[in-house]
Amino acid sequence: MASRTLFGIPVSAGIAIGRAYYLNKNHFSGTVRQTVSDADVPFEIERLNRAFDAALHDLERILSLVPEDLKEHSAIIESHLMMLRDQKFRKRALDHIALTKINAEWSLERAVGDVQEIFASIADEYLRQRMQDVRLVAERVLGKLVGGESGHQAIKHRAILLAHDLSPADTIELDVNKIMAFATAQGGKTSHAGILARSLQIPAVVGMEGLGDDLAEGGIIILDGFHGRIIIDPDEDELARYTDLQAQFEGYQATIMRSCHLPAETIDGYRVQVLANIELFEEVVAVNDNGGEGIGLFRSEYSYLNRDGMPTEDELTEIYMDMASLVAPKKLVIRTLDVGADKLMRMQSSAESNPALGLRAIRYCLKHRDVFRTQLRAILKASVLGNVSIMFPMISGLQELVEVKKFYREVQEEMHAEGICFREDMPMGIMIEVPSAVITADFLAREVDFFSIGTNDLIQYSLGIDRTNKDVSYLYQPLHPAIVRSLKWVVDSAHRAGIEVCLCGELAADPFCIPVLMGMQVDSISLGPQSIPGIKRIVRQASMEECNALLKQVMASHSVARNNKLVREMIFRRFPEELMFYSSLVDD
Amino acid sequence: MDEVQEKIIRVGNSLGLHARPAGKISQEAQRYAASITVHSCDMEADAKSILDLLTLAAPQGTELILRAHGPDAADALSSLSKLFEDMFGEDR
Numbered sequence: 046m047a048s049r050t051l052f053g054i055p056v057s058a059g060i061a062i063g064r065a066y067y068l069n070k071n072h073f074s075g076t077v078r079q080t081v082s083d084a085d086v087p088f089e090i091e092r093l094n095r096a097f098d099a100a101l102h103d104l105e106r107i108l109s110l111v112p113e114d115l116k117e118h119s120a121i122i123e124s125h126l127m128m129l130r131d132q133k134f135r136k137r138a139l140d141h142i143a144l145t146k147i148n149a150e151w152s153l154e155r156a157v158g159d160v161q162e163i164f165a166s167i168a169d170e171y172l173r174q175r176m177q178d179v180r181l182v183a184e185r186v187l188g189k190l191v192g193g194e195s196g197h198q199a200i201k202h203r204a205i206l207l208a209h210d211l212s213p214a215d216t217i218e219l220d221v222n223k224i225m226a227f228a229t230a231q232g233g234k235t236s237h238a239g240i241l242a243r244s245l246q247i248p249a250v251v252g253m254e255g256l257g258d259d260l261a262e263g264g265i266i267i268l269d270g271f272h273g274r275i276i277i278d279p280d281e282d283e284l285a286r287y288t289d290l291q292a293q294f295e296g297y298q299a300t301i302m303r304s305c306h307l308p309a310e311t312i313d314g315y316r317v318q319v320l321a322n323i324e325l326f327e328e329v330v331a332v333n334d335n336g337g338e339g340i341g342l343f344r345s346e347y348s349y350l351n352r353d354g355m356p357t358e359d360e361l362t363e364i365y366m367d368m369a370s371l372v373a374p375k376k377l378v379i380r381t382l383d384v385g386a387d388k389l390m391r392m393q394s395s396a397e398s399n400p401a402l403g404l405r406a407i408r409y410c411l412k413h414r415d416v417f418r419t420q421l422r423a424i425l426k427a428s429v430l431g432n433v434s435i436m437f438p439m440i441s442g443l444q445e446l447v448e449v450k451k452f453y454r455e456v457q458e459e460m461h462a463e464g465i466c467f468r469e470d471m472p473m474g475i476m477i478e479v480p481s482a483v484i485t486a487d488f489l490a491r492e493v494d495f496f497s498i499g500t501n502d503l504i505q506y507s508l509g510i511d512r513t514n515k516d517v518s519y520l521y522q523p524l525h526p527a528i529v530r531s532l533k534w535v536v537d538s539a540h541r542a543g544i545e546v547c548l549c550g551e552l553a554a555d556p557f558c559i560p561v562l563m564g565m566q567v568d569s570i571s572l573g574p575q576s577i578p579g580i581k582r583i584v585r586q587a588s589m590e591e592c593n594a595l596l597k598q599v600m601a602s603h604s605v606a607r608n609n610k611l612v613r614e615m616i617f618r619r620f621p622e623e624l625m626f627y628s629s630l631v632d633d
Numbered sequence: 634m635d636e637v638q639e640k641i642i643r644v645g646n647s648l649g650l651h652a653r654p655a656g657k658i659s660q661e662a663q664r665y666a667a668s669i670t671v672h673s674c675d676m677e678a679d680a681k682s683i684l685d686l687l688t689l690a691a692p693q694g695t696e697l698i699l700r701a702h703g704p705d706a707a708d709a710l711s712s713l714s715k716l717f718e719d720m721f722g723e724d725r
Contacts, residue, residue, distance in 0.1 A: 120653060124683070127656040130663075133682035160684055167690045175652055175687055353653045354723055 048279045053228060053253030055273035056239030058575070060291040061226030061248050062284065065266045065277075066204035068211075079148040089142045093149035094135075096189035101129045104185065120352055121178070128182045134160065150190050157183045205268050207256060211238040226268040228275055230256040242270075243331075243575050250275065297622050298578070305336030305578035307585065311563070315589040318569035319581055320376065322549055326364070329371050331574040336581060339376035339432075341571025342497065342549045343368065345420065346384055355416055361423035366430055373431030378497070378547075378571075379424050380476065382416070383438040385409055401511065406439035407449060414452065421456045428468035436497055440475040443488045450492065476549075478502040483531045490542035497571070498535055500550025504528055523552050524608035529561070529599055536565045547571055556623040557612045559583055564596025583620055591615070638706045642713075644695045646720040654721040655686035661712055667703025669713070680713065 081089050104126050111119045128134065137159060141152035157179060164176045206224045210231035224247060232238050232251035242249030248270025256275075267276040267287045276283055310316045320341030321332040332340065348356045348364060369377050385397075385405020397403035410417035424435050440446050453473070460467060477483060478499035490496065500523065507527055510517045522528070532548075539546040545568040552558045554576035562570065563584065572580060595615055599608050616623055644650055662669050662680035669680035673695060678685035680699070691697060701709045 124652040124656050127659055127683040131659070131682045131684050133679050134684050163688045167688065169649075169690045169692070172651065172687055172690050178652070179684065353651050354648055 048283060049277045051253055051255050051275045051277070053250040053256070053273045053275075054233065055249075055270050056232075056251050057242035057247060057249040057270050058294075059226065059246070059248030059270045060287055060294060061205050061268045061270070062265070062279075062287060062291065063203060063205045063225045065264055066206055068206055068208035078151040081142070081146055081148055083146070086143055086146060089149045089152075090139055092190065093138060093142065093153065093186075096149065096186045097129065097135055099189045100182075100185040101126070103189075104129060124175075125178060125182050125185075128179060129185070134179075150187060153183055153186060153190070205266055209256075211241075226270065228253050228256060228268060230254070243573060246331075246575065293622075301578035301582045302335075304585065305581055307336075307581070308338075309581045309584040311584060311587050311589050311592070313588045313590060315563070315566075317563065317567065317584060318547075319577055319584075320378075320547065320549075320569055320571040321574045321577060322571050323574065326368060326371075328574060329368070332577075335574045335577040337375075337574055337577050339378075340368075340372055341376070341378055341547050341569060342436075343377060343379045345379055345382055349382060349384060355419070358419045358423050358426075361420060362426045365423055365427035365433070369427045369431035369433050376432045376434065378434045378436050378474070379427075380436045380438055381420055381424070382406070382410055401505070407437050407445065408439065411445075411448060411452070417452065418456055421453060422460060422465075425457065425460060425467035425471070426465065428471040429466050433468070434472040434474060434495070436474045436476060436495075438476040438499070439479060439502075440477075440489065441479045441481050442485055443492070446475060446489060446492055477535050478506070480507050480531070483507075483535055486535045486538040487541070490538050490544055493544065495545045495547065496535060496539045497547040497549050498532060498567075500528075500532075500548065500552040503531065503550070504552075507531060522605045522609075523555065523558055524561070524599065524612065525605050526603055526608070529608070532562070533565055533596075533600065536567055540566070545569065554580060556580065556583055556620065557609075557616055560587055560592045560595050560615055561599055561612060563587060563589065564592040564594075564599075579623065583623065586619065591619075636706075637700060637702045638710055639701075640699045640710045640714050642697055642699060642717045644691050644693055644697065645717060646723040647693050648723065649692040649695070650686060650689060652683070652687065654716075654723075655683045657716055657721050658686055658713060659683040661716060662709065664712075665701075665703070665705045665709035667701045667706040667709045669699065669701045669706075669709055672698040672700060 108122050138153045138156035141155045167173050203223050206227035208229050226248040228250045250273045267279050309319045318338050320339045321337035322342040324344045324347050383406040472494040474493050474495035476499045477496050510520045536546050547569040548567045549571035553570035554572035671678045671680050673689045678689050
């Protein structure tokens with residue numbers, strides 16, 4: 046039998062070869078409609094009742110297992126519990142069995158359909174979204190109907206987990222020791238599942254089209270977390286090739302991990318600070334293990350997403366204080382709320398027709414001053430511990446920055462008046478990620494203590510492309526001359542004003558781009574914890590002399606293709622292993 | 634026979650009757666034997682059903698009528714209206 050390959054988005058590196066295991070297969074297979082005889086009606090009713098009770102029991106158990114630090118997830122789980130306990134919903138499903146003489150599965154689908162119809166007419170976007178919760182709840186019950194165990198506890202041997210999606214409840218329930226890797230049909234680069242995989246250091250692929258269509262359960266598959274693919278029924282050649290690659294990667298990882306605690310210093314003595322981008326408290330361990338020298342970007346959105354209502358000042362203060370003391374004496378840069386675009390809070394409406402250019406990040410905060418004030422106060426309170434800096438995202442120009450600083454000062458004065466302590470000289474920086482901020486970087490540099498360049502948005506805005514749009518994503522070119530010039534100008538403007546520059550987009554984790562960034566003399570880079578060892582290794586083997594020479598060539602070039610060729614040649618010449626494992630620029 | 638009891642209340646919390654308040658109401662309502670309904674304009678929801686309550690989609694400021702019928706109707710109404718008065722522990 047010939048092998049087949051499915052493609053998705055790689056979110057965690059590595060290779061796994063093992064048996065496929067489906068989580069709740071009914072997500073994929075669809076529900077079958079069957080008529081039942083009068084005599085079987087009581088049996089179907091009993092079956093559905095039991096499935097409801099079993100699902101209820103499961104969820105109660107999950108809720109009791111939620112660790113303290115993941116409490117923000119439990120609000121969702123609790124509302125799912127309430128839905129399972131909803132007698133009216135259950136009765137609706139049971140009535141379908143009795144009235145139309147159809148099987149329990151189909152009756153449940155019908156009941157979901159009824160609710161869906163009612164919800165569809167609700168104008169409120171947030172409430173309409175709750176329909177997804179009803180669906181998730183129903184799927185739990187379906188899982189119980191489809192037969193015996195279908196949850197994670199049923200995994201008997203180590204396997205590659207395939208799922209439609211992994212909800213926060215699923216991820217809490219996962220027995221990680223039995224999961225070699227996972228793939229999901231849903232999800233994007235920033236989904237919760239990806240963060241989890243990276244922190245567990247298991248390979249993962251998300252957004253995989255066709256997953257579940259006709260994969261045989263228990264069959265051997267290869268999951269390639271470098272390129273984002275699954276090979277079903279691999280032939281012997283493929284198995285041999287991937288077994289080799291897996292062994293090489295493990296060897297390579299062992300090598301880079303051994304030296305990851307050494308400073309990132311080139312052979313000719315140029316030092317760059319390597320920091321980490323994180324979102325969750327739990328990731329700090331991975332940062333330390335991987336040799337991170339601090340947190341260059343703490344995304345503060347997590348406390349606001351996936352919940353009802355805004356977090357309180359006390360809640361935020363506790364999180365920031367815990368983080369600050371855990372990370373201390375290393376640096377912790379807290380970025381203020383960056384919601385909007387792809388990260389929507391439940392309280393926000395998503396009615397914007399162009400959210401990437403809409404009310405997001407600092408614009409949202411300036412419009413919702415109460416929300417902003419709460420966060421600023423919490424960060425200021427935490428500033429007395431450890432080594433905290435504050436950073437504002439999406440600044441588009443001087444006037445906006447002045448407005449932010451004015452409000453920041455007002456909040457500080459309020460706290461003074463209330464007699465609350467904070468660190469007066471906490472470093473304050475901004476993200477440079479909008480082209481207008483790049484162009485006026487020389488003005489902005491005089492107003493702040495540091496810059497942090499967010500390359501993901503900067504590239505998207507500068508080149509005018511939505512990189513999640515498949516039709517234009519080929520234009521996402523980090524080494525476009527416009528981007529290279531922008532970066533160089535921002536770094537030079539900062540240095541002329543005597544402030545430091547950090548680079549914190551995906552570019553910083555790209556082995557192919559790092560020598561160019563080194564040539565520009567960025568002071569620090571901030572990247573996903575798992576990428577730190579590899580990047581440090583490149584820096585430690587590079588020389589500033591060759592980075593400077595490379596930058597000179599790249600600055601003089603007017604073509605992306607030539608730039609890609611230049612960096613590829615350098616990496617190939619100097620770091621052949623990286624070329625094997627990372628393919629960001631190799632594929633073109 | 635038991636009388637039908639009624640009480641008019643207002644949604645006070647800024648986020649309106651979203652999942653968490655709806656969950657609290659249905660949880661509380663389930664403790665009583667009385668049948669309890671919540672009315673908004675021409676809509677009626679079973680107070681013991683979180684899904685029913687959600688379909689009311691009542692934002693802040695909405696006036697609702699609580700209606701209860703049964704032996705413990707009066708107690709049910711007073712404990713439910715207290716939840717509304719406390720704004721479900723939000724907006725403190």
